[in-house]
Amino acid sequence: MLKIVPEKQHRFAVEVVRTLREAGFMSYLAGGCVRDQLLGRTPHDYDVVTDATPEQVRGLFTHRRTLAIGAAFGVISVLGPRGAGAIEVATFRRDAAYSDGRHPDSVTYSDAREDALRRDFTINGLFYDPVEEAVIDFVGGQEDLAAGLIRAIGEPGKRFAEDKLRLLRAVRFAAAFGFALEDRTHHTIREMAAEVTVVSAERIAAEIRRMLVSSGRATAVRLLLDTRLADAVLPEVVPKDQPGRDRLERTLALLDRLRRPSFSLALAALLHGWVDARQAEQACRRWKLPNKVTERTAWLVAEHGSLAGAESMRWSALQKRLVSPGIEELLSLAEAAASADDREATEVDFCRTLLAQPRGILDPPPLVTGDDLGRRGLLPGPAYRTLLARIRDAQLDGEVHTKHEALALADRLISQERSEHGQEAEEENAQSERTASETPPAVGRRKETEGR
DSSP states (O other): OOOOOOOHHHHHHHHHHHHHHHHHEEEEEEEEEHHHHHHHHOOOOOEEEEESSSHHHHHHGGGGGEEEEGOOOOOEEESSTTTOOEEEEEEEEEEEEOSSSSSOSSSEOOOHHHHHSSBBBGGGGGGTTTTTTTEEEESHHHHHHTTTTEOOOOOHHHHHOTTTTHHHHHHHHHHHHTTOOHHHHHHHHHGGGGGGGGSSSHHHHHHHHHTTSSHHHHHHHHHHHHHHHHHHHOOGGGSSSSSHHHHHHHHHHHHHHHHHHHHHHHHHHHTTTTTTTTHHHHHHTTTOOOOHHHHHHHHHHHHTTTTTTGGOOOOOHHHHHSSSTTTTHHHHHHHHHOOOOOOOOHHHHHHHHHHHHHOOOOHHOSSSHHHHHHTTTTTTSHHHHHHHHHHHHHTTTTTSSSSSHHHHHHHHHHHHHHHHHHHHHHHHHHHHHHHHSSSOOHHHHHHHHOOO
């Protein structure tokens, strides 16, 4: 995927607006890019609105440079030069009913004011004219930006009924910008929180991911709890009593101390004090997260705290964690936990020192392989894996140093295993014989019963 250069993307967006204006159409930058510019942030992408129809947009920019994937909703993507990405150009519109609580059943082309009034929040309903360098505000978005408020446009209940994902988006925007939820908007979210479950699991997960990887992640979780959205999407972390509330405060402190976490790390930090690895995996499956994210999250939940006392831990136990693919995230989790507890992360420093060793020392090749065990008549299976692990531990702990010593240990362990199995079989046979001799014949029992 080609990297987007913000400066090139901005120039191209302005060029699209100018091209539409020069062709006689009204055109503005719209939505999040206007909001971000007014907040002094670099926009992640740019959207353009216009009174040109999709067919007119394609005719102006040519079919070769445009994609009509969103044409049913009046949206055409205009492809830019290298590094500029694509700009979505949407025709001013009003939306029909949202039967599925997510998408309008149909759209009708309209004017700029109606297009602004159909949007979600006032801070996202702003337009900007880059030619005249003027903000066009039909919804009071500039006032709410200045006041630090997330306010639904028009009637909050109607806005959220149109698209239930907006319930989560309101929380995400509030946390990301450090804004407050306007009172009516806040009240309506609490009243409608349970309805968010009509949104697909993937879209819910996408919003949660964006919350948790942002710097406002702890605030986002507080807002999810305060608005009752957590009851629907994150029931695992809803405290039921005072110990639960105390645990929540530590969880939020830990989240706040993570530095640029991956989604897996942030999610594990949120869940680890509330669920075990199996339950964490179930939560990930509920959101239909990718297997890689699910497995890493569950592993981090299972291993949290496993580095405590690393300095005195057997090398064979510590080494397995240090060579795991998720070790950097585990160290970050341990470091954040130490900071939340106001203590030194000595175990993290110790582990980082060990990780600085050459790979050949940190993770030397095994002295014995599965092929070696196969030549000794041992078939693959649980015992096979256990034996390999025991020999590997002995190697790491310095109990064997050469292949010859490792194979000798393997022979002793195999002999011991077979001896133990033989003894168990003898005991089982003896027990069976005792049971048979102590049990009266069935016929005899039946005759005794009949006699009584």
